[in-house]
Amino acid sequence: MGMDVIGKDPISEVGRYFRNNVWWWRPLATYIVQEHTLLAVGCSHWQSNSGDGLNAEQSQALADALDADLASGKVAQWAAEYAAEVAALPRETCWLCEGTGVRTDDIGVQHGFNKPRDPETGRGGCNGCSGIGTTEPPAASYPFDVDNVREFATFVRASGGFEIW
Numbered sequence: 001m002g003m004d005v006i007g008k009d010p011i012s013e014v015g016r017y018f019r020n021n022v023w024w025w026r027p028l029a030t031y032i033v034q035e036h037t038l039l040a041v042g043c044s045h046w047q048s049n050s051g052d053g054l055n056a057e058q059s060q061a062l063a064d065a066l067d068a069d070l071a072s073g074k075v076a077q078w079a080a081e082y083a084a085e086v087a088a089l090p091r092e093t094c095w096l097c098e099g100t101g102v103r104t105d106d107i108g109v110q111h112g113f114n115k116p117r118d119p120e121t122g123r124g125g126c127n128g129c130s131g132i133g134t135t136e137p138p139a140a141s142y143p144f145d146v147d148n149v150r151e152f153a154t155f156v157r158a159s160g161g162f163e164i165w
Ligand SMILES: [Zn+2]
Pocket: 094, 095, 096, 097, 098, 099, 100, 101, 102, 126, 127, 128, 129, 130, 131, 132, 133, 134
């Protein structure tokens, strides 16, 4: 599952195509919409595969803005703050074992997940949480970093406008 972003009138190979899986795409699109609301407004559906996007002029303006953010360190700061926010979120009760660390359902019993995890062998315990009873919050699955923004900015600059599919 992901976003295929297609250049409408690419001026080079790099402007033809950009892809993020959905976990990488969500924070990237959120950054653009939050930090550059007026530049992003030409596209109403950043978070869906509906073919919405920006035209050539809008894309140039966005590429300029993203390059400026990369140069000023704004993206790096945003990435650090985002990572800190995610790290501060509480872990969630594991839905597979309801926080007990062992699975007593049929599948759990069949695979030996119904016995507490043996720290020596790493065997046993719930397979959803490694027997801990909690899992990372969903937000931890949505990464954001400088390289991904740089890659997207490079694509956008050469795309001649783009559509998100
Ligand atoms: Zn569990």
